[in-house]
Amino acid sequence: MFQEPEYRENLSLALSEILDDIGVNERLVMTRRKHRMMNETMWNITDRLTDTNITKYHLGGQSESTTTRGLDSGIDVLYCMDDCNIIQDWSEWEHGKRNYLMIQDENTSPGYCLLQLLRHDEPLPATVIPNEQHITDRSGRILLKNTIFDRAILGAVRHGPANAIPGQHGISDIDHVPVFHCKSWLQSASGWLDRQGIRRWPTQDMRRYAASTGCIVVPVGSKVSRYPELEWRISTSLAERCLILSLNITQTRCYVLLKIILKSFLNPQGEINISSFMCKTVLLHCVENTELSIWNAENLSTCLTYCLLELHTCVQNDSCSHFIIQENNLMAGRFTAEEKHELLERISYLLQNVRQMLFSIDIDDLGHRLQVKLYRVPHGVYYFQSSIETNEFCLLREYFNTAYTISRSHKEVLDHLHDKSIRTMMQSVGKLMTFSDHGNRLEQATCKFLEPLLCTTYGSVLASSSIAENNQVSHEALVWLSAGLNSDISSSRLKLASVFYSTEDIDRAELILRHTEQQYYSYHVVPICACWHWTSPAAVSAELMRASSEQGQDLIKHITAFCVRFIQKESNCVPRELQYEMLRSTQNDIPHRNQCRDYMKDWTVIDSLPFLYFLQYKVYRHLQRIQDQRQALCKLIRTIVTDKDLGHRETALNILGQCMEQENKPHYAFKCYLRSLKGRPRNNVASIHICKLISSILVRQLNESYM
Template structure:
């Protein structure tokens, strides 16, 4: 292979083709970025609605688009509260806020700082005498100053989360990336240690002056973690320029991004498994930045990819040899300081040397995304080798997972907002009204076609449907009618997705006795619900497995988030104050938990267990069964019942199968098929033993069977 005089160019072009085939191309990278930035905007908007003036940032490979399916990259979510004002100079002090003065002296490590708490009524230090009784959880006195501890948030975590330094780590289920949630404070000023970077210029004339000016406006973040060799383990805070780095990555060309991804694959395959994972993807990114700055820009072309990769690996090898990888923006911060043992240093050097000497042959051994196999086929080495997926299939799979993650995020945010509802019904109405009004104000304040507007348009319809249902429930209770106000909010929420908004309207119409209009809405919903395309989405808890439909994958591949309302179906949620909009068969779900069960529930993740929640498709058929029964349309009624049975048996992605089985059981009771009903309840209980209304139905039905003297199941 290497005897070809144009060897490097040939391999580079073939390698570029392979990376394009596995989704490392401009289109898919932009899709990845938009997906994560939408989630970032939705999370920030949700925080604001809940009264938490917090900005949320998704950093890492997912938001950069610098990943592949096989790399299984996680991402960091930084929660940045605006209550805190980190300042470099006393002139930046603001009244009424938690002002924190950034201190860097001979005791702080490069790229790290201490945070001194100041008074909020005047620009003066807090007197140390206030802490004579002893240090608090958040603050301590050191060197005559009141300093903020970096350990304050480490014991705040949800059940199932893992504390990992400053981060609360959450392991994602199938199709979901792992998350590290990190608290952070924002500083509007550009850090002192990074000032030289603004004027530094390399051969590549990169970053441009415009990029540097933008980066300077982002200021910096401080996160609660100390350096490896610092003298102040509980007091040092790391200065992060993640926002500036995101800008730099967003301005990389496709060859530079492919080079970065190849470096991460090499680390994952050849180096970190044998070297205790001491090299990070952030080091790879830093190496790439240094190489781009110090090489001519015309070098970074597809036909030169292999040479660019070899250049980056050579620089990485030199950094390891010197045990010094200078942070690109804050060069005094050595990313390798104290990380590499002598043994690992030797191992890494040998590994990199072998990779460099192979002139790219080792790439054939990379299993991630079948990269090696695909490259071997491209350059016609050896026999024909089969691999799992075509480029089109890979694009569709990536697109569907991205869109599914967005829709799951919408469902999660809706659940979180509903969880914040007060106990009193009239206060729920006020809070939901406030939410919708605030969303409208936020929407109008944003720029034309902004990403933030798209995020709000995804969140608003579900809240509108909830508000319409709350109003309608009160209407039905007091006047046995549905007011124009409720119908108006239902109308706004119809296009949240294919089904859930329409089903909430149909449910209210059924409960008020308007069967003709309920039947019309249900028929319209069934027409829109393409069984080959529409994917159920439930953010109540993680699915054990995810099986996307081919039609769903195709639609995701050809469109962006605007297709959500045409190809997804959220689960239908009813709060207790919506009980008059809920058929009696579903009302049991609101009272599924005994006192003992409640003690075993997770307060945050299991909040939906006090509501009635059901997947859209089984609820559609259940409502049709009930509506056609009321209209005495027996054939249609039996068809709906058959569809409900088929859905429960064949739909793999139901989030609330146990609830669907309970609804089916009650239909069977109404068909006088009591033994079949009991089987449904037992199947439901097998899925979920506790916090399941099936327990009530089993006891109730056994009592009925006993009195009817009908033999129970064997």
């Protein structure tokens, strides 16, 4: 079966080369996985710093790097609620916690369980129903409903157990899945730990690791359940992630091809009769039952055919056993007899016409690329992005996604600390440094991106306090501000310049601003802001694309400019014009603030580049360098008009309006404030600026009338 005829070998090699070209190659796969694991670690460190009892896991095609630009698989984020203790044995009960006992009996569907509430003070079943999310069954057990998380993620759409948040340009769809984690390995799957495949895959090390990950209970019942609101699906997602990450590049490419075929032919209208998880399960079974030597570039098309045959058998028998929890049939109640017949016909046609099927795939231009490879169609007939361009684009996207995660984490930590004492802030910075010094390798790599931002914030808070006392910046504050200078290309440097400007140390402020502007234009720097919905830039320079493939993760610090955030404890380090931003919400605005999403509350937040030019305008005005002052003002205007990636355009317009007032151009100032309000009608200090401007105009007119 696995002796490839020459035409099949040619097809396999062509497919392997094409998948390499579109980003399914060892270098990009490993880089993507590293970045996704770093992002997951960043989220969890952030939760530790903000005292959030949640552990997050990033799963799915993006995390596994089993996707392409055309597939654009989504992201599954599991939110494990750490305040609950899910147990399988009474010996695992913990005092003071919410304990639930997993129950699997003859009444639960295979691969599913019930969760029985236990007492928190002693290891006995609970006897009092705590709320409407629990119910008593016929046996007197108090069971937890799986609808408990229906409103957990506001603004999301419920898809099975997930709350789906649609993606935007450059950002993948995200499924937020609230779950509970059981620390112990599933008892009913203990046999899998001893099961041996043909080549002893998974290895014993993989099985030991899998056992250490425990299992997860997901709030969704079986499609054939007698208790749809009470059953919880048992998942071994963390163990499965380990298995997928162990696959070689041909096995990974085969899985990607299965997902492309699924999207193109088996679920072309978006049906979900067959899921990508079923394709993953089929692949894992095939890998387990074949020799490793089979899985190479020369055999890719045959390996694909083998997987399709296995999928056909599963549909035919209405049975696709979960790779680890074998009694769980993934296809139970999945489709009707008519749907089954249609699926069998589709898969049979694919098996009989593999080459023609591949030629007709539009995703990532796979079909056209295959024609060029096999039939040497002149390249001028079709234009494809080169493999180098694809790799550079995908690498750059990973860098930007990681930078977005850094900005988002900084925002959440500030939201937690903005009303805390300086001592508490110091403790949080110390906790982060502990992760940086004593954490695992991934935690240490992650902390080096978040640590500078928090050092800068803490230094700025200390500086604001000392400025209030004696209009000086303390040595301790300068040490912390200096420690954070390399957070990105600009934001921490701009904060330091703002501190110097606030203490009228104008020469040092001007030097930092000049140096920052030079650095900003060394690369094509991209503004990164997680305060609102951020999208990847639609176009980036060729130079930046090349740099993404030549440099490592440190490139993030040289190609990104985070927005500059000042909490109220830093108010003395902020120019007067920007202090107004801390008063952006009127009494009428406050009821419209989304307390779950409006992290900024009463902070000053502005994009780096407008802030750079505004500070230059103020510094040169103070130095009476009129030409440089005008130049800075022109650059500020140009940035606001032309830069489509600004996250805080309304703030930039507000400070431009105040500059126009200082230039004695009230008409232009009024236009700036109106444009600002048009972009953000509520929680915008532009309304105050308009009132002040009108008042000053009226006062001036009254004074003139008396003269």
